[in-house]
Amino acid sequence: MKRGSSLIVEDVRKSFGHGADEHRVIDGLSLRVDPGEFVCIVGPSGAGKTTLLRCLSGLTRPTSGTIRYGDQPLTRPLADIAVVFQDYRGSLMPWLRVRDNVAFPLEGMGVKRAERRKRADECLAAVGLPDVGDKYPWQLSGGMQQRVAIARGLAYEAPVLLMDEPFGSVDAQSRFDLEDLTLSLRRKLGITVIVVTHDIDEAVYLGDRVIVLGGRPTTVIDNLTIDLGTERDQIDTRADPRFADLRTRVLTQIRNPHPSPPHRTAKKPASTPRGPESVVSRP
Numbered sequence: 605m606k607r608g609s610s611l612i613v614e615d616v617r618k619s620f621g622h623g624a625d626e627h628r629v630i631d632g633l634s635l636r637v638d639p640g641e642f643v644c645i646v647g648p649s650g651a652g653k654t655t656l657l658r659c660l661s662g663l664t665r666p667t668s669g670t671i672r673y674g675d676q677p678l679t680r681p682l683a684d685i686a687v688v689f690q691d692y693r694g695s696l697m698p699w700l701r702v703r704d705n706v707a708f709p710l711e712g713m714g715v716k717r718a719e720r721r722k723r724a725d726e727c728l729a730a731v732g733l734p735d736v737g738d739k740y741p742w743q744l745s746g747g748m749q750q751r752v753a754i755a756r757g758l759a760y761e762a763p764v765l766l767m768d769e770p771f772g773s774v775d776a777q778s779r780f781d782l783e784d785l786t787l788s789l790r791r792k793l794g795i796t797v798i799v800v801t802h803d804i805d806e807a808v809y810l811g812d813r814v815i816v817l818g819g820r821p822t823t824v825i826d827n828l829t830i831d832l833g834t835e836r837d838q839i840d841t842r843a844d845p846r847f848a849d850l851r852t853r854v855l856t857q858i859r860n861p862h863p864s865p866p867h868r869t870a871k872k873p874a875s876t877p878r879g880p881e882s883v884v885s886r887p
């Protein structure tokens with residue numbers, strides 16, 4: 605796997621509409637994600653997480669500010685950056701077999717048919733679905749369809765994988781399995797992963813860093829290093845007192861935001877949580 609470049613966001617603003625109808629969603633947002641990092645972005649519903657991810661994928665241009673991939677301005681989708689979208693049901697094509705769904709983006713990249721098929725089968729095996737290539741998406745469970753969407757993201761062999769609420773619509777057990785699958789793929793492939801989620805526990809469990817979005821318009825209100833090591837375990841990591849401290853810190857920031865300088869590590873929060881209920885924290 606090719607090593608990617610850093611994603612660098614500088615003073616980005618994004619508005620929809622014009623004049624009196626202008627709705628500024630994001631303002632003054634800066635962040636940087638280096639090759640091989642696993643970064644989670646959390647924030648309340650409507651904060652602009654999907655909008656930010658679309659900007660990071662090159663699908664949407666910011667209204668002002670710059671996004672660079674290494675030293676290259678990011679002004680269009682790049683082969684180096686793969687995206688798994690928020691709703692897999694809207695992104696898998698029901699008339700195509702699973703293998704063809706996974707291979708579909710490769711056709712546009714000029715990859716030959718036999719190689720497309722081979723790569724699709726390898727990616728399906730990597731997400732634990734070696735035997736479903738000939739089925740249609742609607743013959744699979746929700747969790748399996750989500751794995752297919754991840755396999756399709758992997759098929760690009762892109763060094764950067766962006767995922768928008770990737771496990772939002774699956775049951776709790778599948779969600780834990782998919783979290784661990786993503787961690788192991790990242791370890792195995794050395795890719796950069798950016799996951800947008802509104803689940804604080806998931807963000808702390810997965811990330812080397814958690815970037816907290818908040819405010820109106822949205823900006824970065826915290827940038828937290830998750831010093832829990834690279835080996836995570838659904839039971840032990842979540843039972844670690846440092847895990848509880850980190851999730852409390854993130855939750856406090858979301859409910860009672862105070863803009864903070866980049867890259868602080870966790871401290872016990874002193875304030876009473878208050879604010880949007882749209883952010884969930886699993887017990």
Ligand SMILES: Nc1ncnc2c1ncn2[C@@H]1O[C@H](COP(=O)(O)OP(=O)(O)OP(=O)(O)O)[C@@H](O)[C@H]1O
Pocket residue numbers: 620621629647648649650651652653654655656802
């Ligand atoms: N294409 C668009 N045109 C107009 N407004 C938009 C567009 N896309 C997003 N918005 C607005 O931008 C805001 C942020 O939307 P976005 O989907 O980025 O939020 P989000 O943080 O991903 O929310 P959720 O957690 O519910 O997925 C919302 O107010 C939304 O209505």
Ligand SMILES: [Mg+2]
Pocket residue numbers: 653654655690768
């Ligand atoms: Mg969204």
